[in-house]
Amino acid sequence: MLLQGKVVIVSGIGPGLGQELAVEAARQGAAVAMCARTPAKLDEAEREILALGLDTPILKVATDISDREQCKALVAQTIARFGRIDVLFNSAYNPGSFEPIEVANLDSWRAAMDVNLFGTMALTLEVVPHMKAQGGGAIVMINTMVTRKPLQTQGGYGASKAALASATSHLALELGQYNIRVNSAYMGWMWGPSVEGYLQMNTDAGGPSVADQRAAVAKNIPLGDIPDDADCAKAAIFLGCDYACAITGAALDVNGGEYLPH
Structure with missing residues (x-):
């Protein structure tokens, strides 16, 4: 099991990748703290995890990551329950509205930024002090192929994730001295x-x-x-596990080869 004995936080629980990340983390032996704005989505993920029959320790916290105080409460409850945080999977996102940039609703762009950049960073910054105190950890950002291969009508979403990509590179540089790895999985169609x-x-x-x-x-x-979203989740799980102990600042493309860097 790749995450045996680890404590992970997964943000953005819901049908699709967020839930698959939580289920796969449990399958790989982790205790799982989950957050989403909608409690019913957390309940569904919990049912999927319990169906594995592994007696996985689970914490569910309704959280809007664009609210720094809610991020702080999530992290505090995770520490109170499990005593540490080994891996943070930043999966929560806001897709914004889909339209050509020339007629873009910039309020929608700001809403996407509030979650995809500022919310993700708020949760990350609440976790970092605990990882530093315990001697290390791993942070996995779920990014998107759209920042590498632009798609029609997704300029606002792509811009927010491109900003996150830059912040991630700087975090990897700054946090490496504390044995905290920061990597990104760039998801394509799932x-x-x-x-x-x-x-x-x-x-x-x-x-x-x-x-x-x-x-x-x-x-x-x-x-x-x-690619199936469950298989895409496995790639992110790899970045969070100890097999990736020599990897930080990496951008792992998870898209079946649709985007081929050169």
Whole structure:
């Protein structure tokens, strides 16, 4: 088990990657503290974890990470319950509104920034002192392929995540001396509730079938299909485990090869 005996926090619990991160962390032996704005999403993730039959210690804290005080409360409750924090998976995000930049709703951009940059940093900065005191830890930022391969109508989301990417590099540089690793997983298309819902929305609006849309996306992916969100979660789990002990400041592309750096 890659996270045996570790304590992890996973933000952004909900159908899709956030829940898959929490479930996979539990499967790999971690005690799991989970946060989301909606308690029902935490309850669903808890049911999925308990179904593993591993007696995983679980903490659920309803949290809006754009509120620094709520981040502080989440971290305090995690320390009170488990005594340490070994890994933080920053998965919470706000996609903003999808439209061309020339007609962008900048209020939507600010809302995305409040979560994707400032909220993520608020939670991270609450965790860092505890990792320093215990001699190290790992922080994993969930970023997006959109910052590397722009997609139509996602400029606001991409801008917020690009800002996070820069902050992450600086954090890796500053925190390395404390044995705190800071890495990013850049997710592309992920087959799960969010993408399925998006494709179904297009179909309902008179577009191609979900199957045809999926096939069109898959044509650009060397591995031949949209990766499952559970498999994408495994890549992030790797960055948080001790097998990645020599890695910090890295940007791991998790997209089936759709974006190929050169």
